[in-house]
Amino acid sequence: MTAQPKIGFISLGCPKALVDSERILTRLRAEGYGIVPTYTDADLVVVNTCGFIDSAVEESLDAIGEALAENGKVIVTGCLGARADEVLAAHPQVLSVSGPQAYEQVMSAVHEHLPPPIDPFIALLPPGGIKLTPRHYAYLKISEGCNHRCTFCIIPSMRGDLVSRPAGEVLEEAENLVQAGVKELLIVSQDTSAYGVDVRYGTSFWKGRPVKTRLLELARSLGELGIWVRMHYIYPYPNVDDLIPLMADGLILPYLDIPLQHANTRVLKAMKRPAATENTLRRIEQWRSICPDITLRSTFIVGFPGETEAEFEELLQFLDAAQLDRVGCFTYSPVDGALANELSGAVPEEIKAERYARFMEGQARISAARLQAKIGRTLAVIIDEVDDEGATGRSMADAPEIDGQVFVDTQDVRVGDIVEVTITDASEHDLFGVMA
Numbered sequence: 001m002t003a004q005p006k007i008g009f010i011s012l013g014c015p016k017a018l019v020d021s022e023r024i025l026t027r028l029r030a031e032g033y034g035i036v037p038t039y040t041d042a043d044l045v046v047v048n049t050c051g052f053i054d055s056a057v058e059e060s061l062d063a064i065g066e067a068l069a070e071n072g073k074v075i076v077t078g079c080l081g082a083r084a085d086e087v088l089a090a091h092p093q094v095l096s097v098s099g100p101q102a103y104e105q106v107m108s109a110v111h112e113h114l115p116p117p118i119d120p121f122i123a124l125l126p127p128g129g130i131k132l133t134p135r136h137y138a139y140l141k142i143s144e145g146c147n148h149r150c151t152f153c154i155i156p157s158m159r160g161d162l163v164s165r166p167a168g169e170v171l172e173e174a175e176n177l178v179q180a181g182v183k184e185l186l187i188v189s190q191d192t193s194a195y196g197v198d199v200r201y202g203t204s205f206w207k208g209r210p211v212k213t214r215l216l217e218l219a220r221s222l223g224e225l226g227i228w229v230r231m232h233y234i235y236p237y238p239n240v241d242d243l244i245p246l247m248a249d250g251l252i253l254p255y256l257d258i259p260l261q262h263a264n265t266r267v268l269k270a271m272k273r274p275a276a277t278e279n280t281l282r283r284i285e286q287w288r289s290i291c292p293d294i295t296l297r298s299t300f301i302v303g304f305p306g307e308t309e310a311e312f313e314e315l316l317q318f319l320d321a322a323q324l325d326r327v328g329c330f331t332y333s334p335v336d337g338a339l340a341n342e343l344s345g346a347v348p349e350e351i352k353a354e355r356y357a358r359f360m361e362g363q364a365r366i367s368a369a370r371l372q373a374k375i376g377r378t379l380a381v382i383i384d385e386v387d388d389e390g391a392t393g394r395s396m397a398d399a400p401e402i403d404g405q406v407f408v409d410t411q412d413v414r415v416g417d418i419v420e421v422t423i424t425d426a427s428e429h430d431l432f433g434v435m436a
């Protein structure tokens with residue numbers, strides 16, 4: 001038997017990049033490559049980079065530098081790879097550079113520098129492919145790219161316009177994942193609400209029956225799989241309203257990750273985002289009347305060019321009125337190539353930092369009060385970890401990595417179990433409970 005060629009893999013960036021990494025790893029394993037965790041054991045290293053903000057670019061360039069120093073044979077792919085000149089200027093020794101979703105290019109670069117083995121016995125692939133997430137949950141990417149041109153974002157210039165995967169293909173992948181033991185699917189894309197717009201919601205087939213490549217139909221079919229389905233990156237289009245009854249009926253999780261970015265009309269227009277904030281508040285009220293248990297997560301940007309104190313205060317008032325459950329906040333950072341960099345009225349760094357602190361303080365109070373209100377309730381919790389101190393899981397309101405956790409005083413559960421937990425206490429982000 002020939003020695004198995006071994007690859008080290010570094011995956012940086014967002015869940016969308018993680019899905020790219022999983023696809024490449026699955027292909028590598030399918031062809032018989034071994035995946036190893038150290039530079040010294042690897043014959044070659046692939047770095048999947050992120051280029052979203054300046055700090056991510058730096059982290060990616062550092063990771064490439066480290067891999068070159070420790071191993072020497074490095075293939076670069078991912079979002080930063082779309083800016084090959086920048087990568088090559090910093091690290092001319094890399095063997096190949098490709099952009100996001102460039103699976104074929106990565107594979108042919110690997111073949112060129114480290115030929116695949118011929119032995120079929122080492123080319124066995126676990127069902128469901130290679131997952132970088134724990135076995136009981138998985139990210140499922142339904143489309144690539146984005147048709148919007150938000151002025152602070154360069155994703156469309158890196159990843160191109162929206163390209164949706166046919167619903168049948170997505171559902172088949174979802175079914176395979178469920179068969180491989182996945183209990184929770186996290187639906188990701190750049191713009192989940194727009195799913196299918198590019199293919200005019202064309203029909204594909206799943207289990208021999210037609211299904212439209214449209215978010216509502218996809219969500220309904222995913223709901224039939226009998227697992228937790230969590231929707232991420234929902235752009236606030238009107239069609240989002242159609243998902244809420246599915247949440248109320250328990251088909252998909254009552255969880256909406258809906259980036260709103262700001263609340264002031266002028267700032268939203270400068271960002272090229274939907275700007276009818278009063279409308280948003282009305283819609284939130286409606287969503288809650290249809291599905292009282294809905295968890296709303298959003299992200300916002302403070303210190304956008306030209307943002308005045310009054311406009312920022314409008315955002316704080318919006319937060320008070322909206323009472324969102326989970327909120328992320330970024331201070332505006334001028335990403336190379338973003339249109340917003342040309343807007344006048346750059347907000348000084350210290351004011352950005354001060355607004356960020358006020359924003360987070362206000363929201364922390366809201367989030368904490370919403371968590372306090374859960375004390376005494378019994379919630380379904382998916383278990384992520386069990387150790388000597390007890391079990392750690394998440395309720396339907398908590399996405400992995402970004403939201404809070406539920407600490408359960410038991411060891412009598414297994415990872416991936418979904419159990420009923422009575423909540424006995426709450427901190428600013430997390431809940432504590434006992435088995436019901």
Ligand code: SF4
Nearest residue numbers: 146148150153155190
């Ligand atoms: S919708 Fe999201 S991915 Fe698309 S341009 Fe706006 S911020 Fe970027």
